[in-house]
Amino acid sequence: MSEKRIIRIGLLGFGVVGQGVWKNIENNRQALEFRLGAQLQITEVVVRDMRKAREVAVPEAAYSEDPSRVVDNPDIDIVCELMGGTGLALDLTRRALRQGKIVVTANKALICEHGEELFALARQNGGHYFYEASVAGGIPIIKTIREALVANRFKLIFGILNGTSNYILTRMEREGLSFDSTLGDARKLGYVEADEALDLDGIDAAHKAVILAYLAHGKWVKLDAIICEGIREITGEDIEIAGQLGYKIKLLAVIVRDFEANELSVRLHPALISKKEIIAGVDEVYNGVSVTGDVVGTTVLIGRGAGQDATSSSVISDIADAVFMLQGAPAPVISEEDEAVYKQLADGLVLAPKDQLVGRYYLRIHVKDEQGVLAKISEILAKQHISFATVNQKELEDGTAKLMVTTHKTNETAIRSVKAALSAENSVIGLPFSIRIFDPLQ
Ligand code: NAP
Ligand code: HSE
Numbered sequence: 141m142s143e144k145r146i147i148r149i150g151l152l153g154f155g156v157v158g159q160g161v162w163k164n165i166e167n168n169r170q171a172l173e174f175r176l177g178a179q180l181q182i183t184e185v186v187v188r189d190m191r192k193a194r195e196v197a198v199p200e201a202a203y204s205e206d207p208s209r210v211v212d213n214p215d216i217d218i219v220c221e222l223m224g225g226t227g228l229a230l231d232l233t234r235r236a237l238r239q240g241k242i243v244v245t246a247n248k249a250l251i252c253e254h255g256e257e258l259f260a261l262a263r264q265n266g267g268h269y270f271y272e273a274s275v276a277g278g279i280p281i282i283k284t285i286r287e288a289l290v291a292n293r294f295k296l297i298f299g300i301l302n303g304t305s306n307y308i309l310t311r312m313e314r315e316g317l318s319f320d321s322t323l324g325d326a327r328k329l330g331y332v333e334a335d336e337a338l339d340l341d342g343i344d345a346a347h348k349a350v351i352l353a354y355l356a357h358g359k360w361v362k363l364d365a366i367i368c369e370g371i372r373e374i375t376g377e378d379i380e381i382a383g384q385l386g387y388k389i390k391l392l393a394v395i396v397r398d399f400e401a402n403e404l405s406v407r408l409h410p411a412l413i414s415k416k417e418i419i420a421g422v423d424e425v426y427n428g429v430s431v432t433g434d435v436v437g438t439t440v441l442i443g444r445g446a447g448q449d450a451t452s453s454s455v456i457s458d459i460a461d462a463v464f465m466l467q468g469a470p471a472p473v474i475s476e477e478d479e480a481v482y483k484q485l486a487d488g489l490v491l492a493p494k495d496q497l498v499g500r501y502y503l504r505i506h507v508k509d510e511q512g513v514l515a516k517i518s519e520i521l522a523k524q525h526i527s528f529a530t531v532n533q534k535e536l537e538d539g540t541a542k543l544m545v546t547t548h549k550t551n552e553t554a555i556r557s558v559k560a561a562l563s564a565e566n567s568v569i570g571l572p573f574s575i576r577i578f579d580p581l582q
Contacts, residue, residue: 144177147463150184150210152232153223156330157246157273158185159196160452161220161459172456176463184210188223211236218462220455221245224334226253237261237269242465244458246273246451249338252347256360263479268471270458275348276301276427278450279443280457285355285431287472292433294356296580297395299429300422301348301408303446304331304339305371305391310423313379313388319372331425331446342370342391346408349393352429353406357397358485367407367494373573374410378504381532381544382575387412388420392578398492405492411578412502412546418442430580497552500529500577502544505562506569509541513567517543520561524554540569546577 151158165172165180173179185198186207210219211232219236221243223229229250236243238261245251251258251274262269272282276299285294300306304326311322323340326332331339338344346368350361371391382389390413396405413420418440422428427445432438444450461472507513518528532544547555555574563571 144179146179146181147217147466148181148183148215149218149220150216151182152186152207152210152221154185154187156448157451158222159194160448161455162196164452164456176460178463186210207232217466218459219243221247226250230254233258237267238265240266242268242462244270244455244462246455248274248347248351252350270461272458273451273454275351276429277303277445278453279427279441281429281441284441289433289436292435294433295397296432297352297356298392298580299419300390300427301393302339302345302391303425303427307331307425309371309389312376316376330448340370340372342368342408345391345393349395349406349408353395357404358482359404359489361406361491365491367409369409371410377542382412385530386415388415402488403492404489409576411576413578495552498549500549501547501555502575502577503572505543505572507541507543508567509535509539510567516565521558524558526550526554526558
């Protein structure tokens with residue numbers, strides 16, 4: 141019997157995900173090596189601060205604060221960038237790819253900002269850049285779109301791509317907890333980014349939406365060209381009223397391709413979504429992605445979107461692809477020649493302007509509880525040709541009231557004008573808050 145080839149892996153970063161990769165390779169080593177036909181050895185682990193206490197003890201000889209022991213080491217077959225950020229991580233990824241190395245990453249921020257350059261570097265130098273863990277944690281969404289659904293053109297991809305915010309919204313809904321009190325728990329569970337604004341302001345999920353849009357449509361979309369809003373302003377009242385109206389509030393990524401107009405729309409924002417939709421039932425740290433292809437119809441994938449084990453499952457899946465490649469299997473990624481064909485997907489494709497978005501809206505307006513307020517509000521809405529679909533009022537002890545209304549179909553520009561006009565009214569306190577209502581059939 142021939143000896144199995146030894147595959148040497150270097151980990152850049154040994155935090156939540158890095159330690160998960162180590163633990164899960166150890167836990168399933170026998171089955172994994174049998175399936176891969178190779179031996180896996182993590183021979184280098186690089187951290188920022190070696191004095192930090194860790195769950196996993198790394199042999200001294202393999203442990204350092206020196207990234208060049210991974211990136212510039214000819215013995216390393218697979219570089220795993222699990223440190224995050226777009227500074228040092230970018231330099232190290234560039235360095236590794238320029239040497240034709242295989243890099244596996246979970247770093248969606250880096251791909252979103254520099255993916256075009258990094259994928260090109262990988263192709264030009266004969267290396268590869270794998271990124272399954274960068275979108276939707278343990279859900280194999282990259283492989284699904286790239287390989288399993290390759291027969292399709294994608295009219296609509298939407299879903300929940302951030303585990304932290306879904307966890308927070310779920311606990312706010314179920315337990316009536318405040319935003320801040322659940323954030324600490326999400327942190328302890330290893331869901332939250334080192335820079336937590338990425339999760340709370342929608343940026344992390346927008347990074348993932350940009351990656352999916354590229355994968356499905358061959359076009360890199362700039363983050364500042366799309367709607368990107370987080371969950372910080374959602375209150376328990378919003379969730380309660382939405383529930384009474386038959387909706388849940390979810391932070392949704394929405395990627396729509398209009399093939400006739402050759403237009404792509406990518407957006408990320410909280411939305412009211414009917415409880416009848418499968419995605420509305422995706423709670424806690426779970427992510428859910430609904431993919432509608434012209435051949436397959438609609439396929440929904442649901443799984444843990446963050447956390448150590450789910451994420452390391454995806455990293456190890458990429459390591460497995462890399463191992464097969466190192467043993468001669470064709471690369472499951474786009475080659476230099478395929479790139480031209482792939483780019484045709486995006487030929488002439490333009491990004492739909494943000495303001496063109498049409499839909500229904502939920503508005504929360506804080507008002508002085510006095511005569512004629514509702515009439516005034518409906519007058520302001522009517523000026524923008526917006527009509528009420530529902531109106532709910534909650535009286536507060538201080539003599540003010542919250543009005544929660546939903547509208548019939550309108551557009552972004554009209555809603556923005558309405559909010560500005562309302563906030564200029566004497567009887568309106570502060571700035572009205574709006575949430576889009578998402579209907580996948582619209
Ligand atoms: P983490 O727990 O903060 O771990 C980051 C690791 O990188 C730490 O070991 C840290 O070293 C090391 N590191 C950071 N900066 C470094 C530097 N300048 N030099 C050397 N080492 C450095 O983060 P994580 O949650 O594992 O996330 C890692 C990556 O996976 C990120 O890109 C994140 O977005 C992505 N991701 C995370 C999840 C999740 O659920 N956590 C899910 C999907 C994707 P020290 O420990 O010494 O500080
Ligand atoms: N912070 C991210 C989330 C980790 O909560 O979804 C997974 O990408």
